[in-house]
Amino acid sequence: MASSSAGIVTGLVAAAFVTIGVLAHQASVTAPADLGPAHATVSPAPGAVKAPRDRRHPDALPAGSGTGERVVYSVDDDRVWLVGPGNKVRHTFAVTPGSVDPAPGAYTVTSRSSRITGSDGVLVEHVVRFTSAGGVAVGFSAAVDDAAAKPDPDRPTGGIRESRADGDAMWEFATIGRPVVVVR
Template identity: 45%
Template structure:
């Protein structure tokens, strides 16, 4: 009568076989086509009932007059931000909702950063605030709503310096824009 293998030997053999099969499948999957994600963001609007715009087909090119090196570029005319690395490669670009007071063209630096939620001048709970200049006696800063919403329309004559970002873009900017990071504002 042949010797019988203990159950632990069977379980160990099956486990090793399963690990080998998963490893082979992982290597094959790694060699296959990889998914890509298109950069699609909602189109900012000053109205509270703003609806997302059609998907963008290609991200906008960083403005030529925005300098060189690692920086955050904000275009007042396009209501767009670019995160540009040290090799002048755009890492991310997205539309924003501007405040009613625009910063003047020029080069600034991220100063104070506040991650904890607070209430913005428009009454919305905001977080990840990155101040970079003052304009017309008002601080200008990037931030995102805690709930990810777009800002409500500003009341007539109200001055707001918050440049509001969609939540995912606010997270990306927070990671990219440490204190001292250059912010270049173009027209």
Template identity: 50%
Template sequence: MGPGVVVTGLTLGALAVVSLLAFQANGAQDRAGAARPTVASTSTGPAASATPSASATPTVPPLPASSGSGTRVVYSAGNHFVWLVDPKKNPQVAAAFPVTPGSVEPAPGSYSVYSRTAAGTGTDGRKIEHVVRFAQQAGVVFGFGAALDDTTPTADPKAKTGGIRSSRADGQLLWDFASNGTKVVVVA
């Protein structure tokens, strides 16, 4: 694989990640110190707030029943939510948080983290961190990440981007949880 292919993949992933974070920029300061939801809030119903803000408090949807088993990152393309699941711990859901997708969603299925980048520059020029890539489909790289300025621009519908952006705090949690080889389950 030549350097041009690698740079193209990284650029596509970065663009998607940057797009995701810009969308979440509003209220980022309020969300930074938010507590993580508990298992009770994620497994029994939408009772707790994942990232409170001044305008609205999103509730944490329950972990999807079709999310598989074992240690995994679960991404709901329909709800734009992520759960970090470790069945060996109590609570099993280590964290759950909202995310903002790129312009293209990954197909439902089971994947593995294949690449991680601690820091870089997104295709929009923003500095990004904690990029965790798990799939490539039709030339689009899919992964999670966060912008250093906690911005989440709306994805450009003309560009095929697969970055799934979280806040910096949530991006750190995902980075610490999802090493290379970690299962990522995408549900509809």
């Protein structure tokens, strides 16, 4: 019986070391430098630098927003870019943010819903979520009645509203796992 107990303890110790090794590896993995750090806080870091813009082309993709196929969202410009192969902008459009902004950084699309009631009580469609901030889910959506969003500053909402046409484009493009880059 004593050797059986020793074998169990040895097995548990070995399993603990494997678990620690896996966790240490996960903690050391980071997003590519060109996408910036991953964050999920309520507001951008104080003094965060705004991504440079082409003043002659205000709708141009922000410099420093990464490479490859991705969604780029500027919290300062209230604009989204859907970037396809070859770093080519497939579609860009203005949005109306909720009262909670995601921090600048790299994220991925984590869930989608075809139609739900938003946190503000509005029926929305083509919901594409990519993070949470302050306990509030943050993602893109379009009001089914295509009404302009009027966020209540006293109520934390993470819905970034787009028109129904832009919501259709987002829904087609932003599948689960698609990178989302948030810039100032």
